[in-house]
Amino acid sequence: MKNIKPYLTEDEQPAYKTLNEVDFSALYSYADYMRFEFEERLELIKGHLFKMSPAPSRIHQGISGNIFVPIYNALKGKSCRVYSAPFDVRLAKKMQDDKEIFTVVQPDIVVVCDPAKLDQRGCIGAPDIVVEILSPGNNKKELINKYEVYEEAGVKEYWIVSPTHKTFFRYILDENGKFQPTKMLTEGEEVTTSIIPGLKLVLEEVFQD
CATH class of the missing domain: 3.90.1570.10 (tt1808, chain A)
Structure with missing residues (x-):
């Protein structure tokens, strides 16, 4: 899970408004995942993010x-x-x-x-x-x-x-x-x-x- 600054409460953690803000080398939790506000779909597997395929054929x-x-x-x-x-x-x-x-x-x-x-x-x-x-x-x-x-x-x-x-x-x-x-x-x-x-x-x- 990403490092969270101690002086920020969970509600104060920044949201992720674009995919470009996401560091794919970091580890994430479901709490992080819930702060994603962009339309692209991602999956979280053992803390690692994976981009999902484009819209199904x-x-x-x-x-x-x-x-x-x-x-x-x-x-x-x-x-x-x-x-x-x-x-x-x-x-x-x-x-x-x-x-x-x-x-x-x-x-x-x-x-x-x-x-x-x-x-x-x-x-x-x-x-x-x-x-x-x-x-x-x-x-x-x-x-x-x-x-x-x-x-x-x-x-x-x-x-x-x-x-x-x-x-x-x-x-x-x-x-x-x-x-x-x-x-x-x-x-x-x-x-x-x-x-x-x-x-x-x-x-x-x-x-x-």
């Missing part, structure tokens, strides 16, 4: 909708909820104070089954399912870091979808808290999960333009 948006809608329909009448980006997910380790949270991500889609994790600002704690749809702007380091923080936080399932290759990877958290990959899926196959009984994602439909 039409194909990216289409795939997101093709995944979101079946999940939404399958969850009707159930306690789980599904949300799409922009939606802040704060992965707090122990303390839930804004100054003690160093990872804030905006996955494309999340499923949250514990209502206690939801508040006015999004989700605090691990969602049950996280879906990331790859885009040309995705940074390999960012993807590796996300895999690590999702695993450490206890996300039960992490789905990675590639529009370019029309592939669907699913990582499932085992009893030891480690992600185990399922086989790569593609068009002609279906995705189901025990977290959402009755859900059947037909990948031919997911990747349909």
Whole structure:
């Protein structure tokens, strides 16, 4: 976290009005993140800031909708909820104070089954399912870091979808808290999960333009 001058209260800390004011070599907390007033979207992973890709492409948006809608329909009448980006997910380790949270991500889609994790600002704690749809702007380091923080936080399932290759990877958290990959899926196959009984994602439909 950045050094804060001792004679300034938290409310007196300066806001960040442009992206140029942000030092990407510094470490930040969620409290810092909340002072960003510019339109550009950033994610915070273990205190490090990452620029998000430009506005998702039409194909990216289409795939997101093709995944979101079946999940939404399958969850009707159930306690789980599904949300799409922009939606802040704060992965707090122990303390839930804004100054003690160093990872804030905006996955494309999340499923949250514990209502206690939801508040006015999004989700605090691990969602049950996280879906990331790859885009040309995705940074390999960012993807590796996300895999690590999702695993450490206890996300039960992490789905990675590639529009370019029309592939669907699913990582499932085992009893030891480690992600185990399922086989790569593609068009002609279906995705189901025990977290959402009755859900059947037909990948031919997911990747349909």
